[in-house]
Amino acid sequence: MQIVIDFLNTILWNYVLIAALLCVGVWFTVNLRFIQFRHFPEFFRLVVSASEGDRRGITPFQALCTSLASRVGTGNIAGVAVALTMGGPGSIFWMWVVALLGMATAYAESTLAQLFKVRNDDGEFRGGPAFYIDRGLRAPWAAVVFSLCLILTFGLVFNAVQANSIAEAMEASMSVPKWSVGLGLVLMAGSVIFGGVRKIARVAELLVPVMAIGYVLLALYVMAVNAQQVPIVLATIFKSAFGLEPAVGGVAGALLNGIKRGLYSNEAGMGSAPNIAAVAVPDPHHPSSQGFVQALGVFIDTIVICTATAVLILMSGVLGQLPGVTGTALTQHAFSMHVGDAGVHFIAVAVLLFAFTSIIGNYAYAENALTYLKANGVFWRTVLRLGALAMVFWGSIESVMAVFNMADAAMGLMASVNLVAIVLLSPIVFKLTRDYFAQKQAGVPCFNPDDYPELRDKIEVSVWQKSS
Template sequence: MSAIIDFLNSILWGYVLVYGLLAVGIFFTLRLGFLQFRHFPEMFRAVLGSGENDKSGITPFQALCTSLASRVGTGNLAGVAVALSLGGPGAIFWMWMVALVGMATAYSESTLAQLYKVRNDEGQYRGGPAFYLARGLGVPWAGAVFSVCLILSFGLIFNAVQANSIADAMQGAYGVPKLGVGLVVAAMAGIVIFGGIRQIARVAEVIVPFMAGAYLLLAIFILVMNITAVPGVLATIVGSAFGLEEAAGGITGGVMAALLNGVKRGLFSNEAGMGSAPNIAAVATPDPHHPSSQGLVQALGVFIDTILICTATAIMILLSGVLDPSSGVTGTQLTQDALTAQIGSFGDDFIAIAILFFAFTSIIGNYSYAENAMTFLGLGHKLQLNVLRAAVLAMVVWGAMQSVATVFNTADASMGLMATINLIAIVLLSGTVVKLTRDYFDQKKEGKVPRFHAAAYPELAGQIDEDIWSETDPG
């Protein structure tokens, strides 16, 4: 099995995605006229103006928090440390690049998810890449393949990754047995996920802002403590990215090591282009009532995840001086060592608690994506969902006891398969994204509150649920 996983990773990450992700991000950045930079303030408006939802959906703020629950996890703590160990400080620069161009990718995939969403048997919104593959491109078999990959990767494998990080952190800080950690986390997650997506959204909108805010406040405190060293650290990140400071490189050194590890860990963290966040974006009732609105919200999620939280972790590690690729210390342990060097023994406790919150919310967020995929496959009924929930909890316990390398390699392979399918789909549907974007901002220029009018899109007849978009008042 490990040989198969290694082969898939060598193909997907050595050739396809390391260039494909950047290429698609650049493609959408150019085709949408640098939307993520020109309309950055509109992203906040789309979130802050979203105080209401209807009985069929959740609020855009809840959708943002749920997607951040999935995004903000081990990739922000353990993953950044792995990137630094294997690719050197330059890996962080490439994480930034993936995020900045990835904001356009995230906007596009979530806009499409909104456009092609449907109502399930209970009248609740569901959607995502599987739905725009089937309804927009007319390839339902590809939607089925994507859904299976999503369930396997996010519902199962990625949740094992999150549980692994929690177990490592708790064992390192308090000596708690990994099996015990896995059982407790599974019990906590079970209480939430058996309540469905609405329950997950309610929990996420409370926990996510708190945990992200606390983490950023600590990072700011450490930056202020070491303010004179910050310019040098930033210079090292940029210099290493282009091979100008080879001595600071990772184990393999060089530009390609920085590029490869920065892209891999960047995508694992912010998920732009992977096709995961669109699944929760489709569940939201957008405000304004236009598909592009939710696309803007999810683009902001990429910025928060990578440019703010991942950067905070990287700067804290680099300022601490504990990074030594030859030592073999990486992952959660490296992040804990960095905090301990800065704020004493409380560093171990803080990272253990942060990992617990970050990874726990990722588990429930990841499950919400898998539930969407089950709906597409016609398995969104109570019995089938309960089987999935039990399998998710079993993977949490299993993942708590596995090695970091095994879990991360498996996650890389499954994530790569998903991303490849999704990237092809959104490029093929890019014309629709462009038209939606122009429509949204043309209405803004006219002083109107943007609204989607299905009649203006005759080419979409029979592909979208016009009843959803014909409602003048979703509430």
């Protein structure tokens, strides 16, 4: 079995998915006329100006924070360090490229998730790739495959991986036993996820801005103190990306590792964030508005937070000086060079917050998948919640690499299904985008199902009736 899984991962992640995700990003970037650049201010405006949601869903800001809770995890700390170790400074440039292209992909998948969303038995909005695969493409078998892969990867295994990162960081910096970290995480996560998606959104709304802003502010402080080094670091990133100076793995190594780590971090095209995008009550009342919000999440994750980690590591001079040290440990060494021993503890706390919010954000995606599988009753939700918490505790005390490889394969399959779906549905995305900006010029965009006769019997029209 392990041989099959390793072979599948090699094919998917070294060849198929990297090429597919980049090509899809280019496809949407070009056909949407470089929307992520031309309309970048619109991304922020829609988050800041959105009004409060109603009982049917969460606010756009809560949806952004929940998706960031999942996106911003140990990949922003450990993953960046791994990319630098294996691909050199140039890998960061390719992380930027994949993020900028991924913004268009993220816009497309979240716009579709909004369009095809439904109400669950409690009257709350639910949706995501499974729904637009089923309703938009009439391919329920593919939607089932997607949902099962989503539950396996985000609901179970990835939570073990995040818990493992927290336990290792806390043990290394504060000598806290892993089992006690695991128990504490179970209690913390359980108190949130048993409150359902709306409570997860409220907690994410509080924690994510604090952790992200705090992390970036420290990075900005270090950059300000060492302002003369910033241009040198940026020049090194660009030179290394194009082979103008020696680097680990050369241009190919920088390209491969930058793209892989960027995709892992921002999740654009994976089909994860659309699950929470569909839960939001859009403002303006148009599917495209939530697409803009989730595209902003990709920018914040990679261009802002991953870049902060990379610049601090490169400015510290520890890269290449500590053989065998990578991941979180390398980032901790880098921070200690800038702010002393406090840097080690700061990264431990950052890992705790980043990974904990990923746990609750990942679970929200999995619970959403239960709705499509018609298993969203109390029994199956309880089974999923207990399973997620069990994986959190197990991940805290055990090595999770073998299971992580299995999750990679499942996520690769999930992403493949999603990418095919959004490309096939791309004409709808293009029409929605034209409609949004045409209406914006005339006033406030408002989606009218009657303007889309091709979607008759495919979308749930009642969800687009504005709440009074």
